[in-house]
Amino acid sequence: MKIVKFLFLLCITIISIESTAQISTKPDKGNWSKGASERFKGDVWVEYFINDTISDFVSSRVLFEPGARSNWHKHSGKQIVFAVEGEGYLKEKGKPITILKKGDVIVIKPGTIHSHGSINKRFTQGIMMNDVGKKETTTWLNPVLEEELLEKK
Amino acid sequence: MKIVKFLFLLCITIISIESTAQISTKPDKGNWSKGASERFKGDVWVEYFINDTISDFVSSRVLFEPGARSNWHKHSGKQIVFAVEGEGYLKEKGKPITILKKGDVIVIKPGTIHSHGSINKRFTQGIMMNDVGKKETTTWLNPVLEEELLEKK
Numbered sequence: 001m002k003i004v005k006f007l008f009l010l011c012i013t014i015i016s017i018e019s020t021a022q023i024s025t026k027p028d029k030g031n032w033s034k035g036a037s038e039r040f041k042g043d044v045w046v047e048y049f050i051n052d053t054i055s056d057f058v059s060s061r062v063l064f065e066p067g068a069r070s071n072w073h074k075h076s077g078k079q080i081v082f083a084v085e086g087e088g089y090l091k092e093k094g095k096p097i098t099i100l101k102k103g104d105v106i107v108i109k110p111g112t113i114h115s116h117g118s119i120n121k122r123f124t125q126g127i128m129m130n131d132v133g134k135k136e137t138t139t140w141l142n143p144v145l146e147e148e149l150l151e152k153k
Numbered sequence: 154m155k156i157v158k159f160l161f162l163l164c165i166t167i168i169s170i171e172s173t174a175q176i177s178t179k180p181d182k183g184n185w186s187k188g189a190s191e192r193f194k195g196d197v198w199v200e201y202f203i204n205d206t207i208s209d210f211v212s213s214r215v216l217f218e219p220g221a222r223s224n225w226h227k228h229s230g231k232q233i234v235f236a237v238e239g240e241g242y243l244k245e246k247g248k249p250i251t252i253l254k255k256g257d258v259i260v261i262k263p264g265t266i267h268s269h270g271s272i273n274k275r276f277t278q279g280i281m282m283n284d285v286g287k288k289e290t291t292t293w294l295n296p297v298l299e300e301e302l303l304e305k306k
Contacts, residue, residue, distance in 0.1 A: 047203075049212055050183075050202055055277055056237065059279060061203075061210065061212070078256055084283065085208050103230075105231070105260050107258050124208055124210070126281045128212075128281060130235075130237065130256060
């Protein structure tokens, strides 16, 4: 009986560790998928609502855990970023970083090299985008270095 | 046999009228619902992607058949309109009408009385919105008169 009790307690421990880990990372509701480590630093979750290549419209949201960010990248179309929850940023190459707080809206012009991320808070941004029918809608580039975030140009 | 042939042809006619009607109104793909006639003039279709009252984020798109429009209304939060396909407009009360073409972005401030619609083309707009947890996120008002659309103030 002792071994049964031991195994039972072991199971409960594993289950509770697992569920705690899930709460602190993957959002518990919605159809989120993990941002690939070749494209993001830290924990980033993406939820696609629609990817309509006929009407030419993508709608999604992205969640950055504190300190997480995307690689440098650019889109062939226009991207609208809406700060939903927490605090994050947009860094366009050659411009100072823009801190984004709940309710802020920013439009990124086609072809602009940029990175999205958060510093020390969790951050969720809503996204709308067009020109999504092409093969290379998003072109992924190098990871963003810490010092590049602070550059004023 | 004549009556059978007659009924058969009648069925084919009804089916083809029905399917033609569907093609010209309800979009064929997606989870669209018809905008209520108490809130819209003409054929308007709405597709909700997410209505998250916890993170405070709504994402949707709205399709206006030519000549369709919303009643005057206002939102308690901020609304971002992204012109996806076709041509339509935003009319804020007290301002000239703004024509919206593919790729245009407009931000409507909380509490601004406005109407969305199309004149003689089909128009699809993408929407993001916040402050959606309240009971009265959107306050619906009167229908918009034709002459009100032309007013410059």
